[in-house]
Amino acid sequence: MSDLAKLPVAERNRRYWQENLRLISILLVIWFAVSYLPVPFVEALNNIVIAGFPLGYYMGSQGSLIVFVVEIFYYAYAMNKLDAKYGLSDRDR
Amino acid sequence: MSASAQSQSVFRNRMARYYGYFTIGFIGVSLLMLLLEVFAGLPTQVIGWIFLLLTMALYATIGILSRTKALDEYYVAGRNVPAVFNGMATGADWMSAASFISMAGTLWLLGYDGLAYIMGWTGGYVLLALLFAPYLRKFGQYTIPDFVGARFGGNTARVVAAICAIIVSLTYVTAQVVGVGLIMQRFVGVDYTIGVILGLSGVLVCSFLGGMKAVTWTQVAQYIILIIAYLIPVTALSIQLTGFPLPQLSYGQALQRIQVLEQEQGLSRTTESPVVPGKFITSGYIPPFNEGLSNAAAVDAVRQINTQFGWSLTPPAAQAIPDAKKPELGDWRGTPWNFLALMACLMLGTAGLPHILIRFYTVPSVRESRLSVGWSLFFIFLLYFTAPAYAAFSRWQILENVVGKQISELPGWTKTWASNGLIVIRDLKAVDGVEIGKEPGWVKNLINAKTITIEDANGNGKIDLGPWEDIGDGKARAGEISGAATFLTKARVDGILQLNELGRATADGIDGDLVVLSTPDIAGLPFTIGALIAAGGLAAALSTADGLLVVIASAIAHDIYFRTINPKASLNTRIMLGKSMIVVAAVIAALLAIPRLALIAQMVAWAFSMAAATFFPVVLLGIFWKRANGPGAIAGMIGGLGVTLFYMFNNYMNPAFNVLGISHLGSGIFGLPVAIILIVVVSLLTKEPSKETQELVENLRNPITDDEGMTKMIDKVATAK
Known part of the structure; x- marks a missing residue:
């Protein structure tokens, strides 16, 4: 068990929640950047063609989706680590 | 590893084995059908029936095996569904007849603009994973109104939420029932109304007997069927056209050809x-x-x-x-x-739809709930990642081999579809020499609508086409047919098929649903593959309907009756009421589906905007802002819904009413900020939530699953009030 798990409960929960919020914010910024951000620039992006795919069209049809899936699995992975770090893991039940 | 984790992993492995056998068996049966069709000439009608009866019998069997009288199993599948299976069940729950049949068609028709649906209906899962799923699992009750009621102190908030859930789910389930009727009609050849009744009884056997437990394990089977059915035809087409078996990677070639062909054809x-x-x-x-x-x-x-x-x-x-x-x-x-407004509403609405949210009550722990959202999106992704390939290959083939060809030289499948009335080739050359009074239906429609008139100038009782000429005054004539020049263009009588002449009896332009349905024919695959698609579409519609019926039944039996009217009701009464409400909801959905109103499909699209402006902000602030209170939540839900409905109705009736050109489909974008502002302002103006409520929120954020502790805490909040 790490030192963080031995903090007073209120302090430990506060720090755990802060770290969680930071992670959520970063992932939401990426989520926004791959889905909303390319939309106004789609015509410019379409001039870049990779393997037949105009990039602007590709971001909407597949590119952003791949990032979504990876993000969610990463969050699950990172939160499991965070839980363990603060001694809050479901596994220890 | 603890004892419970061990028994969970044993259970997961056992289910994985069962569904592994099931998948192999299903593929085996499909192959057998294929061989019987190709070598023994099994009639297509028989194949359609076999697929239908086999899959329905399977769903009924799972329903019977999972029958239960335990409340926990009836409402939340006993909370022991492993993450990966909950992912498949969520996938089937989520992907409706519209995703399966219409998604690719929407892309076909709208091109880039259709991608708002692709990103919207997947991006919402990121919000679900980051903002909702772990906390709702920690909360661990039965319904979403349960959360609203406990968090926002009281029955008013709970009943408002329950009514919202019923309205949203009932429109949604009605659309599924329409889908079931249409698929049955098209592939088994039964009457639409009979199709509706047959399909619904399949749903009922399952959800009535076993509630959420049966629904969950049926949905897993339905997911497997629907994804196999979706991937096979387009993979075959990709191999034929590009020599590469992964359509998701190879359709770039189709996009290139589409652009060239569009140039050539103007x-x-x-x-x-x-x-x-x-x-x-x-x-x-x-x-x-x-x-x-x-x-x-x-x-x-x-x-x-x-x-x-x-x-x-x-x-x-x-x-x-x-x-x-x-x-x-x-x-x-x-x-x-x-585009941006529509995409935002679809994302926020996805994260706010009750039938998806309750799926995360069914996993064993907070930890599993996070992983489960990942699996859910992965399984959904398999279909949504493929839909653009379907659309692109189909559009390529139609532009290359159908459009611009002489009507007499069209590929065989178009003639089959035309003779079944699924597509109508609306070039008037087709009626040259046809007896007057015996025109096909679409020509009669044009005559009735006075778009064209036919005058038998030579008195031979037949329609005789002549050279096209502009006769002035906005009119044109081609022999004995005359009409408005906007419709009766030169291209309309030249016998060469234009893209817009590929249409329906009532209008120009293809019905988007045909894209997925016609792919096996374009690729020249046997009828068995078509029947497989029908089974997949049916699985998609039935699984979604199942999940929605559970939401409606629990909103009435649990939230309105047990929690609000009669908290002393016995366990038996609650189960019986839950079961009878499933039947009532199914009957109402059938009655709403039988007139087949176009408005229903529209209402499903609106459900996302409504959920985005009500459930989304309330649940979000309920978890992330301790100061949010009951009056704030009620004001937010009502205000958000009000503004959304106001914009929706006005823009739907009159598009001159618009802000930045945003259509009624994206109206939630106006309701959402209003809801958030109302929740914040009204909460700050009224009393702080009780100490117990704030402790409850604090506890939601602690990831250690503790269902008994949570239930005690919720009771304490309720009595402290």
Whole structure:
């Protein structure tokens, strides 16, 4: 068990929640950047063609989706680590 | 590893084995059908029936095996569904007849603009994973109104939430039932109404007997069927056209060909906006934002309601933007606002739909709930990642081999589909020499609508086509047919198929649903593959209907009856009421589905905007802002819904009412900020939530699953009030 798990409960929960919020914010910024951000620039992006795919069209049809899936699995992975770090893991039940 | 974790992993492995056998068995049966069809000439009607009966019997068997009288199993599948299976169940729950049949068609018709649906219906899962799922699992009760009631102290908030859940789910389930009826009609050849009843009884056997437990394990099987059915035809087409078995990677070639063919056929054009000088709009599959606004759907919907029910509502005056006569209304084509608003509403609505949210009550722990959202999106992704390939291959083939060809030289499958009435080739050359009075239905429709007139000048009783000529006054003539020059163009009588001449009995333009349904025919695959697609579409519609019926039944039996009217009700009464409400909801959905109103599909699209402006902000602030209180939540839900409905109704009836060219489908974008502001302001103006409520929120954020502790805490909050 790490030192963080031995903090007073209120302090430990506060720090755990802060770290969680930071992670959520970063992932939401990426989520926004791959889905909303390319939309106004789609015509410019379409001039870049990779393997037949105009990039602007590709971001909407597949590119952003791949990032979504990876993000969610990463969050699950990172939160499991965070839980363990603060001694809050479901596994220890 | 603890004992419970060990028994969980044993359970997971056992289920994985069962569903592994099931998948192999299903593929085996399909192959057997294929062989029987190709070598023994098994009639197509028989194949359709075998697929239908086999899959329905399977769902019923799972329902019977999972029958239960335990409340926990009935409402939340005993909370022991492993993450990966909950992912499949969520996938089937989520992907409706619309995703399975219509998604690719929407992309086919709208090109880039259709991608708002692809990103919207997947991006919402990121919000679900980051903001909702772990906390709702920690909360661990039965329904979403349960959460609203416990968090926002009291029955008013709970009942408002329950009514919202019922309205949203009932429109949604009605659309599924319509889908079931249509698929049955098309592939088994039964009457639409009989199809509805047959399909619903399949749903009922399952959800009535076993509630959420049966629904969950049926949905897993339905997911497997639907994804196999979706991937096979397009993979075969990809191999034929590109020699590469992964359509998801190879359709770039199709996109390139589409652009070339559109150039050649004059479908890709850059034209100056009729109302904004100097602004150019490019049409075509790849260029974005070229849809205008119109109220044609509202006009049709009102007319249809009038004929169905014998009412005499006045339809709104037809209106479309851009309108050269009213330049002050602007031309919103070429701007991304409508796309962005629609995508945002679909994402936020996805994260706020009750039948998806409750799926995360069924996993064993908070930890599993996070992983489960990942699996859910992965399984959904398999279909959504493939839909653009379906659309692109189909559009390529139609532009290459169908459009621009002489009607007499069309590929065989188009003739089959035309003879079944699934597509109509609307070139008037087809009626040259046909006896007057024996015209096909679509020509009769045109005559009735006075778009064209036929005058038997030579008195031989037949329609004789002549050379096309402009006769002035906005009219044109081709031999004995004359009509409005806007419709009766030269191309309309030349015997060469144009893209817009590929249409339906009532209108030009293909029905988007045909894209998925016709792919096996385009690829020249046997009928068995078509029957497989029907089974997949049916699985998609039934699984979604199942999940929704559980939401409706629990909102009535649990939230309204048990929690609000009679908290002393016995366990037995609660189960019995839950079961009877499933039947009631199914019957109401069937009655709503039988008139087949176009308005229903529209209402499903609206459900996302409504959920985005009600459930989303309330649940979000409930978890992330301790100061949010009951009056704030109620004000937010009502205000958000009110603003959304106001914009929706006004823009639907009259597109001149718009902000930045955003259509009624994206109206939640206006309701959401209003809801958030109301929750914040009203909460700050009224009393802080009780200490117990704040402790409850604090506890939601602690990831250690503790269902008993949580239930005690919720009771404490309720009594402290």
